[in-house]
Amino acid sequence: REAATAHADAVTALTRGLEHDRAHADARAITADLAWECYVEAEEAGDAAAALVHRRVAEEYHDGRLEAQLRGEGTLAVQAKAFPCDCLTKGRTVFPEELSAAEWHPFSGRSIQGAAGTEGLPALEPRAALRLRVHGATCAATDLAGADVWLFRHEETGRRLIPVTPPGPPAPGVPREALDALYEKDSAFRPQGPGLPLGRTPILRRAFPTGSYLLIVVREGRAPARVPVFVSRGGQVEQEVTLFRPAEIPDGFAPVAEGPFGFQGDRENPYAGAAETRDLPVFFLAKRPVTCLEYAEFLNALPKEEAARRAPREAPDASPLWHGPPWTTAGARRLPNVPVDWQDDWPVAGVSWEDAMAYAAWKRTRDGVLVTLPTSVQWEKAARGPDRRFFPWGRHLDPRWTNGERSHEGGPRPVPVSAFPDDESPYGVRGLAGNTRDACLDDAGSDWPGRRQFRGGTWARPAIEMRASDRTAMGAKLVVFDFGFRVACLARLGVAASGR
Numbered sequence: 001r002e003a004a005t006a007h008a009d010a011v012t013a014l015t016r017g018l019e020h021d022r023a024h025a026d027a028r029a030i031t032a033d034l035a036w037e038c039y040v041e042a043e044e045a046g047d048a049a050a051a052l053v054h055r056r057v058a059e060e061y062h063d064g065r066l067e068a069q070l071r072g073e074g075t076l077a078v079q080a081k082a083f084p085c086d087c088l089t090k091g092r093t094v095f096p097e098e099l100s101a102a103e104w105h106p107f108s109g110r111s112i113q114g115a116a117g118t119e120g121l122p123a124l125e126p127r128a129a130l131r132l133r134v135h136g137a138t139c140a141a142t143d144l145a146g147a148d149v150w151l152f153r154h155e156e157t158g159r160r161l162i163p164v165t166p167p168g169p170p171a172p173g174v175p176r177e178a179l180d181a182l183y184e185k186d187s188a189f190r191p192q193g194p195g196l197p198l199g200r201t202p203i204l205r206r207a208f209p210t211g212s213y214l215l216i217v218v219r220e221g222r223a224p225a226r227v228p229v230f231v232s233r234g235g236q237v238e239q240e241v242t243l244f245r246p247a248e249i250p251d252g253f254a255p256v257a258e259g260p261f262g263f264q265g266d267r268e269n270p271y272a273g274a275a276e277t278r279d280l281p282v283f284f285l286a287k288r289p290v291t292c293l294e295y296a297e298f299l300n301a302l303p304k305e306e307a308a309r310r311a312p313r314e315a316p317d318a319s320p321l322w323h324g325p326p327w328t329t330a331g332a333r334r335l336p337n338v339p340v341d342w343q344d345d346w347p348v349a350g351v352s353w354e355d356a357m358a359y360a361a362w363k364r365t366r367d368g369v370l371v372t373l374p375t376s377v378q379w380e381k382a383a384r385g386p387d388r389r390f391f392p393w394g395r396h397l398d399p400r401w402t403n404g405e406r407s408h409e410g411g412p413r414p415v416p417v418s419a420f421p422d423d424e425s426p427y428g429v430r431g432l433a434g435n436t437r438d439a440c441l442d443d444a445g446s447d448w449p450g451r452r453q454f455r456g457g458t459w460a461r462p463a464i465e466m467r468a469s470d471r472t473a474m475g476a477k478l479v480v481f482d483f484g485f486r487v488a489c490l491a492r493l494g495v496a497a498s499g500r
Helices: 002-020 025-045 048-061 067-071 096-100 176-182 292-299 304-310 353-367 376-384
Strands: 073-082 092-094 130-132 148-157 160-164 196-200 203-209 211-218 225-231 236-242 253-256 259-263 276-280 283-286 437-443 451-455 471-475
Touching (some): 002 025, 073 211, 073 225, 092 096, 253 376, 259 376, 283 376
Parallel strands (some): 073 236
Antiparallel strands (some): 073 203, 148 211, 211 225, 259 276, 437 451, 451 471
16 A cells, blocks of 8 residues: 555646656656556566556657557567487386486475475385386487477457467468367367467577467477467567477376476465466476266275275364275265265365375376376466466366356356366466365475375365365365365476475
């Protein structure tokens, strides 16, 4: 309030001064600078009307001082990369010490720095070498020339950010088969128009108006890539894109491209942390949360007593809601206050962080890939992309777009993971804003010892928890009726998963 009052007083004084002497250089310069600051704030907040007003004032008084800023351009360069080795298809021998090279042990969730209360589940850590399909720390992606790149601009259409083709001369568009591979049939975010062809990699630095963009990168023998980028005013984006062979991407996972993104910093969420820039390596995230059917398969592979302890329940030591063995949702007791029966294609709920880690261990052994839980930072990047959007689809919320507490006339309830296709992130990951909340690998910090982070909104909670910046801390053994999980898969060992 004090800052707003001081700003208003300054504007009043400057206005009076300019009324007396409209050519006063200092008054014009200060007025332009204040207007520019307000313009940037309004632009970041998505307030188009206020941004236009402040921009007009800056244009009137800047006298050339803000010419570069008002031009509103940054540059973009694109380099495709690829791993020359076949570690993701044939696998490699992984030694236990290789798994302790980043901040969090992917098998146990143990803090490598040894922070108190972050021991995780040491019993899940291997004591001997094992075979996994993952790149080692010494594996390096090399430049890959000849990948075709198309650019789309994210524009707000129907209050969602949709990729559209920027102005340009007619040219061949993105191959249909590439878009079919990247977008499901019911996706509202399939790019509109042919796209602006940028040429073949390496794409040298080129100026673009500031804003949010989408790159579609296509090369023969590689899976196409869907890469959102943000060009800031005066910024220089050097976007690397790792292209994988189709067999290298685990089934049901989406690659989340390497590079920086805006972490936290949501002005409309009083619980969000300060805005930061984090830089993550490429990783894979499950497109959907783990379903009841998938979790039942896990339970049915466990000893009877352990399965009963890990089945969905209302409290850590409560009796299972499901019947088994064999474990199934058929005839299961309903979740609290839910008016419908369980369905196999719901996201699993009523399980703990420890249960999620046990599932990841089982899937890791079964599939031979480095499955773990995503870190909170990985989760947020997958949800927001690099443009600091508030929700996976953009800046606005509508109960028709995700499964929340106001999405059903008959009362809140879980839905199949294929429902609400508008709840889709710029990387193609679904269900990050609603349905169930996801467990994360990392802890909640020293203020919350022994607790792990959970991210995302749910079918039973208020709208603020649907914001991609929202975070919750909970004990590793606790269960909540609307909390579940999805899994991540590491592409390479020895790289930081927090982006610091």
